[in-house]
Amino acid sequence: MNEPSNGETDKRVQWLQERSPLGTLSETVLGAIAQAMVLETLDEQQTLMAQGESPSALYILVSGYLETRQRSKTGENVISASLLPGSVLYLKEVLLEQPAHMSAIANSECILWKIPAEQFSAIAQEHPEVSRTFSRQLADELVEVQSKLAFEQERQVALRPYLVPKVKRGIMGTSRYAVRLRSEIRAAADSREPVLIFGEPGLGKDNIASLIHFGSSDRKRPIVKINCDVIQASGADLFGRVGGKPGILEYLGDGTLVLNNLQDLAPVLQEKLLPLLETGYYTPVHREGKPQPEPRRCQARILITSEKRLPQVERLVKIIKVPPLRVRKADIEAKVEYYISLFCRKRGVNKPKVTPEALRRLQGYDFPGNITELEGLIERAIVQSDGAAELTEDVFWSASKKERRFRLNLLNAYPQLRQFLRSPWWPDRINYGFTLGVFALVVALLLFGPQTRDRNIALNLFWAWWWPLILIAFPFVGRLWCAFCPFMIYGELAQTLSLKIFPRQLQGWPRALAEKWGGWFLFGLFTLILLWEELWNLENTAYLSGCLLLLITAGAVIFSILFERRFWCRYLCPIGGMNGMFAKLAMIELRAQQGICSATCTTYQCYKGGPQKGEGLETGGCPVYSHPAQLVDNRNCVLCMTCLKACPHRSVELNFRPPGIELWTSHTPTYSEVALLFLLFGAVLLHRLPEINRFLGLNGDLTHFGIHAGLAVLVLLIPVAIALCGYGLLQLLNRQLKPRPFVELAYGYLPLVLGANLAHYLHLGLTEAGQVIPVTLATFGYSKVGVPIIVADPAVIAFLQGVTLVFALFCSVILTQKISHQPLKNSIPQHLTMLACVVGLWQIIL
Numbered sequence: 001m002n003e004p005s006n007g008e009t010d011k012r013v014q015w016l017q018e019r020s021p022l023g024t025l026s027e028t029v030l031g032a033i034a035q036a037m038v039l040e041t042l043d044e045q046q047t048l049m050a051q052g053e054s055p056s057a058l059y060i061l062v063s064g065y066l067e068t069r070q071r072s073k074t075g076e077n078v079i080s081a082s083l084l085p086g087s088v089l090y091l092k093e094v095l096l097e098q099p100a101h102m103s104a105i106a107n108s109e110c111i112l113w114k115i116p117a118e119q120f121s122a123i124a125q126e127h128p129e130v131s132r133t134f135s136r137q138l139a140d141e142l143v144e145v146q147s148k149l150a151f152e153q154e155r156q157v158a159l160r161p162y163l164v165p166k167v168k169r170g171i172m173g174t175s176r177y178a179v180r181l182r183s184e185i186r187a188a189a190d191s192r193e194p195v196l197i198f199g200e201p202g203l204g205k206d207n208i209a210s211l212i213h214f215g216s217s218d219r220k221r222p223i224v225k226i227n228c229d230v231i232q233a234s235g236a237d238l239f240g241r242v243g244g245k246p247g248i249l250e251y252l253g254d255g256t257l258v259l260n261n262l263q264d265l266a267p268v269l270q271e272k273l274l275p276l277l278e279t280g281y282y283t284p285v286h287r288e289g290k291p292q293p294e295p296r297r298c299q300a301r302i303l304i305t306s307e308k309r310l311p312q313v314e315r316l317v318k319i320i321k322v323p324p325l326r327v328r329k330a331d332i333e334a335k336v337e338y339y340i341s342l343f344c345r346k347r348g349v350n351k352p353k354v355t356p357e358a359l360r361r362l363q364g365y366d367f368p369g370n371i372t373e374l375e376g377l378i379e380r381a382i383v384q385s386d387g388a389a390e391l392t393e394d395v396f397w398s399a400s401k402k403e404r405r406f407r408l409n410l411l412n413a414y415p416q417l418r419q420f421l422r423s424p425w426w427p428d429r430i431n432y433g434f435t436l437g438v439f440a441l442v443v444a445l446l447l448f449g450p451q452t453r454d455r456n457i458a459l460n461l462f463w464a465w466w467w468p469l470i471l472i473a474f475p476f477v478g479r480l481w482c483a484f485c486p487f488m489i490y491g492e493l494a495q496t497l498s499l500k501i502f503p504r505q506l507q508g509w510p511r512a513l514a515e516k517w518g519g520w521f522l523f524g525l526f527t528l529i530l531l532w533e534e535l536w537n538l539e540n541t542a543y544l545s546g547c548l549l550l551l552i553t554a555g556a557v558i559f560s561i562l563f564e565r566r567f568w569c570r571y572l573c574p575i576g577g578m579n580g581m582f583a584k585l586a587m588i589e590l591r592a593q594q595g596i597c598s599a600t601c602t603t604y605q606c607y608k609g610g611p612q613k614g615e616g617l618e619t620g621g622c623p624v625y626s627h628p629a630q631l632v633d634n635r636n637c638v639l640c641m642t643c644l645k646a647c648p649h650r651s652v653e654l655n656f657r658p659p660g661i662e663l664w665t666s667h668t669p670t671y672s673e674v675a676l677l678f679l680l681f682g683a684v685l686l687h688r689l690p691e692i693n694r695f696l697g698l699n700g701d702l703t704h705f706g707i708h709a710g711l712a713v714l715v716l717l718i719p720v721a722i723a724l725c726g727y728g729l730l731q732l733l734n735r736q737l738k739p740r741p742f743v744e745l746a747y748g749y750l751p752l753v754l755g756a757n758l759a760h761y762l763h764l765g766l767t768e769a770g771q772v773i774p775v776t777l778a779t780f781g782y783s784k785v786g787v788p789i790i791v792a793d794p795a796v797i798a799f800l801q802g803v804t805l806v807f808a809l810f811c812s813v814i815l816t817q818k819i820s821h822q823p824l825k826n827s828i829p830q831h832l833t834m835l836a837c838v839v840g841l842w843q844i845i846l
Helices: 006-019 027-036 091-096 117-126 129-162 176-189 205-214 248-252 267-279 329-347 356-363 370-385 415-421 425-448 457-477 480-484 486-501 511-535 542-562 567-572 574-585 594-600 642-646 671-687 689-695 705-733 742-779 794-820 824-845
Strands: 038-042 047-049 057-063 066-071 078-083 103-106 110-116 195-198 223-227 256-260 301-306 318-321 588-592 652-656
Touching: 006 027, 027 110, 027 117, 057 091, 057 117, 091 117, 091 129, 110 117, 117 129, 129 223, 129 248, 176 205, 176 318, 195 205, 205 223, 205 256, 205 301, 223 248, 248 256, 329 356, 329 370, 415 425, 415 642, 425 457, 425 480, 425 486, 425 542, 457 480, 457 542, 457 574, 457 742, 480 486, 480 574, 486 542, 486 567, 511 542, 511 567, 511 574, 511 671, 511 705, 542 567, 567 574, 574 671, 574 742, 588 594, 588 642, 642 652, 671 689, 671 705, 671 742, 671 824, 689 705, 689 824, 705 742, 705 824, 742 794, 742 824, 794 824
Parallel strands: 195 301, 195 318, 223 256, 256 301
Antiparallel strands: 038 110, 047 103, 057 110, 066 078, 066 103, 588 652
């Protein structure tokens, strides 16, 4: 090996002084080292020295990049570091004759100075300065290590209260929401950009933040969670203080910070957080009057959870919106199974089975507390079951909506009722085996039989039987009559026959037009029917009553031939409009459990129809296009039970409930229905027009058609005029407390309207219904035959009419209070208006 010239040696000494840690040695020592140095080239990815080998030389990196790797004693962790030109390798090992404590691998082609170990050891013995310098460096390194150790201990103490040790749970379920959420978590884990996890309380948003961290390449680094309501107002515990303790961000390094419930963070701190999210830099807290410190680089990943929208923050971060549990009903079964397994292992008990009814109850509940509420509900159920083999719906009693409480599912309470309502008898065999023929006979008797009510059984049945019974039935069975309505039976029959004769595609429903004008059409038709009834004495003219029935049937037939299903029944039938309105007062309802429908149903056979599926029978779908899970009142349900037959999931319920509860909870008022309500109220006065004429001392000649028609129209307007006056007084006396709109409060009159109509028809029912046998015989020419009759005493009739009116007034007052949500004194004007109506009805009816 040739020794370098003096000029070359001087250049090497200068390089060592300027570029290497050995520059603190004297020129004499550096000259000796320079003369011993030999150039060596290392190819890319070539290993210079393996950990544990005894180094044969000291190396100084001249150019290129080296990477050192140090494996821990357990052999698991690898600590890597990159070296730049001028770095000295294996100085300690050569002097102390120890094996290499790290491997060195070239990341690029490298040029190194090599000093053989024997020569360097000789130089060190000849010049004690080398050992002294090395000792000082070791001392400095020891001080640095002690400082790092102290910082690490301080760091661990600072972070320990906030450390998140592991993920609580994954994202369970197979719904599209669960799939999307898992995808968003994976995407967030692959990036270190800030993330805002937004959603309602109880969704485990902090757990989702943990999933992002532990699913990323930073999983071995610390993750801390800080509740924003405990962060100091100054922000010193988060950002640190100049001249004081470091903040969480500095202690955390390149770990993950979870700011939990950012909506609780002080507005001042939210402003300080925005630059951190936008630029990645933050400013430590400093005293007022002192110069502002330089911003510091934040190495941590920032994850934020919030229960409220934060527009300023949202524009700077990636957003993950966590869907509430109420829209993930398909995932409830998986979550229930998971929590049952979890709590059973925790308590050391056998895992019980969840009954289908219990699962349906859970799926039918909206869970305002979301996953946290479900978890608590399952744990409480496990405790209450006390080791039972099954968890029934009884242990989940709290899992029901407030508006769905106070219901008894009659189909579960009486299994034979379910069996009967799902049988062919309901209603098809009854309709086509009985109603179809009886209605044809009734119409024939009206058209061709005797023309007065005392000699025509069909006229007697229509006015003395049907009207009182249908009015009595409304509070009990609602719109049940529509399931057996003869008008629609003939409409469906005409629809079926016309399709066989002229195969075609029936028209779809013009829903928007029908929703807007259908109610007004049936209101107008009902008005004409009432005027026709009054002006032409339909009650005692058989053929005109028959024409009325034929007219309504014709409407059903015509619209059934034009449109699919029961368009007439849903939107245009005047009797259907009345039935739907009074059905709101009923104590039964047909509904479906929304949770089951959204969680398990994909075909909607109850609505659309379809072939048999499971226990669901083949049907043509709901005849009035009403999905039972979307019903908010009884108006659009005809109780045909098609949905009950079609549903394969036992979602449909026939509930016993508080009468009329929907009127103050879920129904939507409409002006056309309110107009129909007051029209039926006016109908009572119209039927009593002679009594009103005498009571008020009017000179109207009811034998004159024009005067009679004018008075009839005027009488129909009286109830709505009185109600509007009462509402005007209500507004006048409650200027500070804005009352509910008239269209809502008007439904408070509904029990009174029903009671008034029933009080009117009670007289017919209690005087003429009991004459059914002699009237039947008279219809067929046997009027001279003496048979018994049943007629109530006038005093009994008056008593029952009075009780009906008083009870109807009481129900209207209660209903008005429920609808108005106001103290009793604020609704007194409307109550007085109702009382005035009852007093007037008392005078003209009794």
